[in-house]
Every structure is written in structure tokens, then in C-alpha cells.
Amino acid sequence: xxxSGYRRPPEYASKSSHSSIIKDQAVIDFIGKCTFQTxxxxxxxxxxxxxxxxxxxxxPIKRVMAADGGITEVAIQESFPSTTxxxxxYGVSYFEMEDLMELDKLEFIGYEDIVKLDNFNSFSFVxxxxxxxxxxxxxxxxxxxxxxxxxFLNADVDDYNLMDTLVWFMFRDYSPDNKRNFVSxxxxxxxxxxxxxxxxxxxxxxxxxxxxxxxxxxxxxKIHNAxxxxxxxxxxxxxxxxxxxxxxxxxxxxxxxxxxxxLNETLFIRDGPLAFFGDLSNLSVFMHDLFKYLLENNNxxxxxxxxxxxxxxxxxxxxxxxxxxxxxxLNSDYIYKHIYYGSSDKxxxxxxxxxxxxxxxxxxxxDSYVLTVxxxxxxxxxPKEEHYxxxxxxxxxxxxxxxxxxxNALLPIALVNKNVSISDVPGSxxxxxxxxxxx
Ligand SMILES: [Zn+2]
Numbered sequence: 001x002x003x004s005g006y007r008r009p010p011e012y013a014s015k016s017s018h019s020s021i022i023k024d025q026a027v028i029d030f031i032g033k034c035t036f037q038t039x040x041x042x043x044x045x046x047x048x049x050x051x052x053x054x055x056x057x058x059x060p061i062k063r064v065m066a067a068d069g070g071i072t073e074v075a076i077q078e079s080f081p082s083t084t085x086x087x088x089x090y091g092v093s094y095f096e097m098e099d100l101m102e103l104d105k106l107e108f109i110g111y112e113d114i115v116k117l118d119n120f121n122s123f124s125f126v127x128x129x130x131x132x133x134x135x136x137x138x139x140x141x142x143x144x145x146x147x148x149x150x151x152f153l154n155a156d157v158d159d160y161n162l163m164d165t166l167v168w169f170m171f172r173d174y175s176p177d178n179k180r181n182f183v184s185x186x187x188x189x190x191x192x193x194x195x196x197x198x199x200x201x202x203x204x205x206x207x208x209x210x211x212x213x214x215x216x217x218x219x220x221x222k223i224h225n226a227x228x229x230x231x232x233x234x235x236x237x238x239x240x241x242x243x244x245x246x247x248x249x250x251x252x253x254x255x256x257x258x259x260x261x262x263l264n265e266t267l268f269i270r271d272g273p274l275a276f277f278g279d280l281s282n283l284s285v286f287m288h289d290l291f292k293y294l295l296e297n298n299n300x301x302x303x304x305x306x307x308x309x310x311x312x313x314x315x316x317x318x319x320x321x322x323x324x325x326x327x328x329x330l331n332s333d334y335i336y337k338h339i340y341y342g343s344s345d346k347x348x349x350x351x352x353x354x355x356x357x358x359x360x361x362x363x364x365x366x367d368s369y370v371l372t373v374x375x376x377x378x379x380x381x382x383p384k385e386e387h388y389x390x391x392x393x394x395x396x397x398x399x400x401x402x403x404x405x406x407x408n409a410l411l412p413i414a415l416v417n418k419n420v421s422i423s424d425v426p427g428s429x430x431x432x433x434x435x436x437x438x439x
Pocket of ligand 1: 187188189190191192208209210211212213
């Protein structure tokens with residue numbers, strides 16, 4: 001440590017080395033061959049459809065339901081080999097708008113008042129993450145496949161089972177005239193492609209037509225593809241994103257089956273964009289099919305809200321130039337010109353990942369939102385107002401849900417974030433105790 005007193009802080013050293021790189025002739029020559037965005041934020045309003053949100057009309061929304069998930073990885077053995085499991089909690093927070101309106105009448109809102117709105121239903125999922133497997137499985141991938149299958153089998157909301165929702169969703173049972181007879185999959189054992197026919201399904205599983213081994217219906221979600229020989233850590237985030245979005249589908253199915261009118265008065269919110277990425281991206285097609293069907297045959301109020309990322313950064317930059325009540329419907333050309341400069345895809349931005357279109361909204365209260373809203377159009381090449389069936393009611397509801405009386409938070413998101421968060425310290429202690437009981 002003899003030199004420590006003379007060393008510059010790492011950030012300073014880093015910036016200093018960057019400035020010498022930028023002066024390097026090879027870098028100067030390379031930049032000379034490139035084009036990149038240097039526009040004024042005011043240019044962002046050329047050739048973009050900006051609607052004016054009128055607000056204040058009849059709003060049929062009577063309840064709000066928001067979904068989110070939280071996951072933490074815990075070492076159950078610190079010494080070599082490091083052994084970890086992960087604990088995921090995902091769920092929905094929900095309340096009646098009538099109760100929120102009662103709160104709004106109060107001059108001061110305390111914790112005890114908010115508790116009246118704090119209804120939460122959740123599921124937990126424990127997955128093997130590192131150097132651990134189920135006793136009757138040969139590896140971590142098969143262990144994960146089995147726990148995911150068993151989780152879906154056991155996850156019930158009243159009499160409604162999550163595995164049944166997966167069947168309803170994957171085989172399009174919601175659409176009497178357009179059901180699927182089979183789903184396609186790459187067998188997790190022999191890796192050959194197979195069509196799994198619903199008529200051949202037993203206990204939500206199939207026999208591979210090539211190798212004869214068991215393929216679970218949950219394998220069609222493909223999330224096990226990210227598990228390596230000894231480590232499932234890479235699936236923590238995608239698993240959380242998958243389960244919280246399928247949980248919304250589960251509640252939408254329950255609403256539809258109890259009484260379709262429930263869909264006419266419920267706003268479903270996801271904390272994040274309406275999209276699947278990586279191996280999960282094929283699910284966006286299934287989602288689009290479902291929500292297009294509901295928009296055309298029933299009703300649907302669903303919105304994804306982003307809190308970080310390139311779109312949020314962009315919205316922040318243009319915010320001072322946007323009037324309150326503005327609604328920007330973003331198309332692909334616009335996104336590639338202003339937000340993801342240097343990218344393009346003929347099918348349109350997010351064609352293989354999103355199941356909705358992007359909207360930037362600035363409310364009458366002056367809050368900006370980056371949203372995804374399901375539309376009847378599959379891509380974002382030319383989204384029109386008529387493709388967003390319930391946009392103005394969704395925006396009006398979001399405006400009502402945000403108040404400086406409760407920490408300037410969008411209340412359903414704040415509640416669900418709090419409910420799914422797993423404090424590292426207590427969470428770890430509980431899981432380590434759990435691990436000891438297993439031993
Ligand atoms: Zn096989």
C-alpha cells in the first residue's frame with residue numbers, strides 16, 4: 001500500500017485515460033466515418049403524432065391491479081463450492097377506485113389510511129441457482145424445469161390454477177374459432193424440434209416423439225435455455241419478468257371467466273414494458289394474439305409503465321418542451337431516429353419483443369410517463385389512434401392514480417414494489433434457516 005497516498009481516484013484516472021483515447025488519430029479517423037445523433041430536443045417534435053389528452057370524461061375504471069416481482073439470490077454454503085438458491089416473490093396489489101377517492105378527500109394521508117388500499121396476493125418460487133440440484137434430477141437444468149412445472153401446478157388463486165391459464169393462453173382456448181391444436185418446442189433432452197399436440201397432453205406433460213422423454217408444458221416457455229451446466233443465475237431476472245406478466249394473464253382470465261364485465265372496469269398495470277426479451281421473445285406473439293382478441297371481442301385496460309431505460313431518458317430530455325396533456329404515439333421510424341439511432345428493423349421496432357406500442361404521455365399534473373399499451377396492430381410502423389382502443393381512459397386513470405399526497409407516487413406501482421421487495425438481510429436469514437431444515 002506504499003503508493004496509495006499518491007494514487008488518483010479511479011474516476012479521475014479513468015476520465016484522464018478517456019481524453020487521451022479521444023485524441024488518438026485512429027479514434028478521430030473512425031468517428032469521421034460515422035454518423036450519430038446531435039439534435040436539438042426541439043427537433044423531436046417534427047413528424048410525430050401528438051394528441052391532446054382532454055381528460056375529465058366518463059371513466060369506467062372501478063379497480064386497479066398492478067403486478068411486479070422481486071428476486072434475491074442467497075448463499076446457503078459460503079465455502080467452496082459456493083452454493084446458492086434464489087427466492088422470487090411475485091404478485092398483484094389491487095384496490096377499488098372508490099376507496100382511493102375517499103382518501104383523496106382527506107387533507108393529510110397517513111400510513112394507516114394507505115393500508116386500506118394495500119391488498120396483495122402473491123406467489124413465491126424457490127429455484128436452484130448454483131451448485132445444487134434436486135435429489136431425483138441429474139442436473140440443475142432439469143431441477144429448474146421440474147420446480148417450474150410443479151410451481152405452475154400448485155399456484156392457485158381460489159379455484160383458478162396457473163397451469164390451466166398456461167393451457168388457455170398457449171392453445172388459445174379463449175378464442176372458440178381460432179384454437180391451436182399444438183405448440184412447437186425444441187425438446188430439452190434430445191434438442192430436436194417437436195410439435196406437442198394438446199390431445200396427447202397428460203398431467204400437463206408430453207412424451208417427446210423422438211427420444212420418448214418427458215416434456216413439461218412449462219418447457220414451452222423456453223426459460224430453461226438460459227441455465228448452464230452448473231448455474232441458473234442468468235434466469236433470475238427473465239423468470240421474474242415472465243411470472244409477473246403471466247400473472248396478469250392469469251387475473252385477466254379469471255376476470256373473464258367470472259364475469260366479462262369485470263374487464264370493462266379494471267385497469268391492469270405492469271411495472272415495466274409490455275415485452276419479452278431473449279429466449280422468451282416468442283411469447284410476445286402469444287400475448288399479442290390474446291390481447292388483440294380481447295380488444296376486439298371483449299375489453300381490456302392494460303398498460304406497462306417504464307421507470308428507466310432509453311425511452312425514459314428521452315422523455316426526460318423533451319419534457320420541458322411538452323405541454324401538459326400531450327400524448328405522443330411513437331412509430332418505428334421515430335424511435336430509430338430519435339431514441340435508438342443507428343438501429344433499424346423492417347418489421348418495426350420491437351416486432352419480435354413487444355406486445356403493445358410505445359406512448360409518451362405528459363399528464364395535466366405535469367408528470368411524464370413512458371408507456372406500452374396493447375393495440376390491435378402488431379407492429380409499431382404506423383400506430384394510429386384507433387389502434388389503441390382505450391387509450392384516453394387509461395391515461396385519465398393514471399393521472400388520477402398519482403398524487404403528491406402520497407409521496408408523489410403512482411400508487412399501485414408503489415404498493416406492489418413495496419410488497420414484492422425482499423429485504424436482503426431478513427430474506428437471507430429466512431432462506432438460510434430454510435436451508436438448514438432441508439439438511
Ligand atoms: Zn426429445
